[in-house]
Amino acid sequence: MTGLLGLKDKSVDRIHILMGALVFFGSFIVYAMTVQRTVPFWDCGEFISSSILLAVPHPPGTPLFIMIGRLFSLLPVVADLAYRINLASVFFSAFTALFSYLLTVKIVRYFFNGDTQSTTSRWITYLGGVAGGFFVAFGQTNWGNSIEAEVYSLAMALSVLMVLLTVHYFENRGSATAVRLMVFVFFLAVLGVGAALTAFLVVPVCAISFILTTDATRRDWLVLSGCIILELLLIMLFSDGRGGPTMFFLVSGLVGLGLLMMLYKKIDWMVAFAIAALCSIMLSFELFLLVAPIAFSVCLLIGLLHMEWNLGIKLAVFLVLTAATTFTLWLQYNMTVYIVFLAVAGLAAMAAFTMLPQAKNWRMNWRSALAIMVMALIGFSVHLYLPIRSAQRPWIDENHPARDYRTFISFLDRKQYGSESMIDRMFHRRGTWENQFGWHPHMGFWSYFEGQYSKEGGTFLFWFALGIIGMYTAIKKRVEVGVPFMVLFLLCSAGLILYMNFADGTKYDFQTGDAYLEVRDRDYFFTPAFIFFGIAMGAGISAVLQYLRVYLHKRMPSLENKVVYVGILLALLPGVALGTNYYQCDRSKNYxxxxxxxxxxxxxxxxxxxxxxxxxxxxxxxxxxxxxxxxxxxxxxxxxxxxxxxxxxxxxxxxxxxxxxxxxxxxxxxxxxxxxxxxxxxxxxxxxxxxxxxxxxxxxxxxxxxxxxxxxxxxxxxxxxxxxxxxxxxxxxxxxxxxxxxxxxxxxxxxxxxxxxxxxxxxxxxRSYDLFMNVYKFTGMNDCKVYRDENATGVFTGLGMSAVHLMDELDKRGDRDRAIKLGYHMIDVYPEYWQTYWVLADYFDKANDSAKSDQLFTQLEDTLTSFLAQNPDNQAYMMDLGMTKVEIGRRKKNEGKINEGLVLMKRGFDLNANNGYAFRKYATTLYQNQRFTDLQAAATKYTEYKMNISDPMAQQILGIKPPAGSQFDDN
Known part of the structure; x- marks a missing residue:
């Protein structure tokens, strides 16, 4: 019996299965422990409501996720419907971890120069696989996506599965099994677009295995993989006025011609043709729905040329199927274009059938190409849910894609978010290279990358080295597997940085309002990169063990097998990620x-x-x-x-x-x-x-x-x-x-x-007093162990401000007792909001009761200290604690305390100098303490984000005028 590793030892296969089960159930249990039990912030609320209603959420509609979410909403596993739908992410992310384990094992098998049968080799393989699976499972971003109703869990499970099946295809090239695997991959790829277009990102790299024939050399694999890397470099070369998309496509065309000359005998051109047609979906859905049906017709025509049927049957089959699939021409243009196309296609088919009788002897892999197109179009059919359901007018029906074909296509292509295509926008950089690739609030890739598996800082170099060792060894041992894997990581990291082109705020356009700093963290876009690097880290652990094993074999043969014990210790390394990220990813008490x-x-x-x-x-x-x-x-x-x-x-x-x-x-x-x-x-x-x-x-x-x-x-x-x-x-x-x-x-x-x-x-x-005292819920708000990100902290600030406003109105009307009662109630249920303490302290100061005022400020300092200890990168806590320390220092005439507070406020401000709320707090405090040099420096840093040049406070500090085109422009 052959197991999942291709090994014949049944007992080892059982261990392999047990290790895979360990990864699946281990990650599933952790996700189930930390999953949010109710409705989260951001898009999750819309996805939950859309799943329950079978509705149409924001573009591009995610129909596959919505239908699966609906199924999960019907499962009677828990009473809360939102909880049920969140569990869908738990389920699919556990499969992502399992597939990552299996993929790591596939890669590591090549590390042993054919010696995969020995017990030591097998354990090195399994331990690296377990580590890779758990690195993926407990990476910060992937874990965060796995505990709420988000599309990325499903998309990532499909992505890793597609890469796993591609490696399996490579191992079985030339067989009927390989063809079935290839066709299934493309079905999953286009189906996965119904969750997120990110799922399709692996296709260009998987395509390398599918289009190269079995007689392709290592050099051929290197050349084709290198072309993908070259494309990324060309994007950088032609950005920002240095040629733009025109030069990019021109040079890319020349590169393609060169590739054709070098590899034309090593490429399966029918399969390559089909894959190229499907990849048009990465440019736009509009293009895909024109190109894919026509490509299907071409594959069908070539297939019919090989059939022994008579002319009439061939022509009828061709015209019927072509008419059925290319009707998008009618929808996109008009009936005349559609009829003309069918007439031309029919005449071309008739000419081909009559004039090319020898075509049946051509050696063309038309069956595979046609199967790819058929299964891909079936996978895409999930998108028909959108206009069908939209026509029934559900309560959530964003963009109403049933209105007409133009609206449907615009919906899929997300045109409500801007008329400029993502391809064109890619060549007008919306941030500096160092900010997009490096450290920067809300969008810097490295900011997210180094915090995936441990705390940010120098320790990441260890994890990074593990991943690099894993990739290097994979390339060294099997170029056909290692190089595409490395390219896949680059495409999911550098490629997405170039494509998404996130704005850092330094290139804001006052005329169009474009390129302000991203409003939220964009780490989730890079989830594929973090997942594939986690797999590389698992492979790196196996590589280190194998290098150690070889060394011991030469120097101390008796200790060679002991390397397994070292492997057990290294396989525990994902526990660092588990421990580091648990608090931030634990949403079990987050309401x-x-x-x-x-x-x-x-x-x-x-x-x-x-x-x-x-x-x-x-x-x-x-x-x-x-x-x-x-x-x-x-x-x-x-x-x-x-x-x-x-x-x-x-x-x-x-x-x-x-x-x-x-x-x-x-x-x-x-x-x-x-x-x-x-x-x-x-x-x-x-x-x-x-x-x-x-x-x-x-x-x-x-x-x-x-x-x-x-x-x-x-x-x-x-x-x-x-x-x-x-x-x-x-x-x-x-x-x-x-x-x-x-x-x-x-x-x-x-x-x-x-x-x-x-x-x-x-x-x-x-009414307001009754709402705050008796109606409003504050579950977990007084517990610093309930994680809240920058968004959650900011959202609830409005609640605190409203309560303080009510306190002021009560005091103005002579009802200070109720004002004080409300203030203490808010401190009990929402203790992190600084202004409540300050207003109460002011009341007591006016009543000459400074003891109570001092007690309030001490309580506030202790509260914010505990909250900041749990959330060390929370800007709001840092600013408010620093401001509180400054106030305590002022009241006690303690210059050291004032300086301590100002230092903390500067640290907080530097975390995201674009935050206007933080800037106003910091600037006001600096002004009150006559730190004018620091005030100038803060305003200068604040206005590096060009949109903030319109801020009246910054203008007053720096003595500048409103920029032309801004809302404060006198013109």
Missing amino acids: LARDYAMNILNSCDPKTVLFTSGDNDTFPLWGVQEAYSFRKDTRVLCLSLVNTDWYVEQMKNVFGVPLSLTDDEILWYPYTAPDGREYMRPKKMFRDLPRNRDVYLTPNMYDGRMVKVQDMIVDNVVISNQWKYPIFFSSPPYAESPLKLRDHATAVGNVYRIDRDPMPGLIDID
Whole structure:
């Protein structure tokens, strides 16, 4: 019996299976222990609600994940629906770890020069595989993706499986099994795009194994792999005005011609043709849906040339199947183009069938190519879910891809995020090379890379060396496996750095508003790189053991077998990653997003129309509404989406929001202006009553200011509502409204209600007090052992600010007792918010009770110290603790304490000098302590992020004027 390693010893195969099971169940148990039990922040809330509803989330729709999420929502393993869907990530990431173990074992098998049968060799193989699987499982980013409803767990499982099957294909080249493996890989690749396009990233490297024939030499493998690396270098060479995409494609074409001349006898051209057609999906879905069907027709034609059927049958089969697959030409262009194409294709087929009878003798691998195209198109069919489900008008139906083919394609190509293609944008760098490849907040690759398996710093050099040793040994022992693996890592790291082109904030464009610093950490995009490097580290452990074994064999043969004991110790190294990352990745007690969402919904009156601002005050609310059927009477409308025509139409026709506009006044259509330029706009103007004008529902200028679609719609909803439904906002409504909405926005807890007759002070004192004291949930907020990232810390700051505002209003109205009671309550449930202590201390200072004030500041210092100890890189804790130390030093006239606080604040500010909140705290504290040189330096560093040049405080400190094109520009 042959086992998974290709070995015939049944007992060893059992050990192999047990080791794989150890990796799978070990990672599964850890993930299950740390998985979030409820709705998380960011996209997860939308994915959870979309899975429950079988809805259409944001582009590109992730249909495969949504359907699988729906299946998991039906499994009665736990009561909480959000918990069930989060478990999908646990399941798939455990398989990622298992596949990583198997792939590491496959690679390490080549390290022994054919001596794979000995017990020592086998144990070295297994131990390296176990280490590789657990390095992957407990890497910080992959673990973080594995404990919440995110698409990357499924995409990564498919990616590693595809690479594993490709190595298996290489070992079985020339057999029927190899062909089946190759076809299955491409089915998985295109199917995986239904989770994330990242899943397809491994295809260009896997393709090297598939397109090279069995007589290809090591040099041929090196040349083809080297071409991929050369393409990455060409992108860097032609970026930033040095030729751009035109020169890149020109030189790439020349490289391709050179490759053709060198390898034309070593390449399976039919398979290469099919793979090239499928790879068009990496450029755009629009191109793929044109190229892939035509490529299928070409493969079909060549296949029919080899058949013994008569002309009529051949022609009928060709025309029927070609017509069925190339109908995208009709959808993309028109029926005339479609018919002309079919006519030309039919004539070409007839000519080929009659004039090339000898074609049946051509040696062409058409069966494999045709099978690849058929299975790939079947895999892509998962995307048909999007227009089919969208046509049924689910509650979440982003972009409404059922509207027409153009909308469907734009949805898949994510065109709502910008009209410039990712390929073109790649050649206009949105950050410096050192920031994109090195250390930088929210986007620097090395910042994430060195923190994957241990704490950042010099210790990473050890892990890095392990990975390099693993890759080097793989290349040395088997070029055909090692070189493609190295290229795969480079493609998933350097390639993604070049392609994603994340902005570092130093190249912000005031005219377009593009290239501001990334709003959140982008480490998840590099998950494939971290996974494949974890596998390389596992292979590195086996390589070190084998080198040690060879050394002992020459010097101390009696100790050769003892190397296994060293291997056991090295196989425990992933425990460092487990211990280092456990706290940050443990979401088992994290209910922050759920409570935040419920608190907002509980603030609203029945049947409210609630306007939210962005992802994190929208998606968790959707998730809570669907997972718990909680406050579904409230219509949650995201203002950033209200800027789109499809969402406004849904507000009117699906959500039942009061709107006076007709569909022709809402939906955009292509329009050609008299000067020949093309626009998108509605068919008709609408009456913009607040501004007393007729205008198209598109962004436009009015009274010297840009009026957004969301501004006009908010005004129209308020007018059309006629006070039928309560209208709430999660943040204050826009200040420039002609309806003076801010003058009618009454604070109710953490939200704002539009009142016809505003309440005194624009705050509902009694309702807000009841919300904070009796209604709002703060589960885990007083526990520093519950991890919260920068986002969670910032989101809850708004809750603290609202409570402090309520305290001030109570005090102004002579109700200091309730103000103090509220303050102490907030300290109990939300102890990390600094301002609560300061306001209470001010009350006691005014009452000449400095003892209580000092006690509050001491308590705040102790609290923030404990929170910072658990979250040593949390900028908010660092800034607030430093500011508190400065205040304690001022009160006690302790200059040393003041300096200690300022040093800590500088450390915090330097973590992300783009943070305006941190800058204001630091600048204000420096000014109050007359540290003017440091103040200038802080403002200078802050304005290195070009968008911040518009900050009035920075302008005042540095004596500069607003830049042209900014919102503060006098012109």
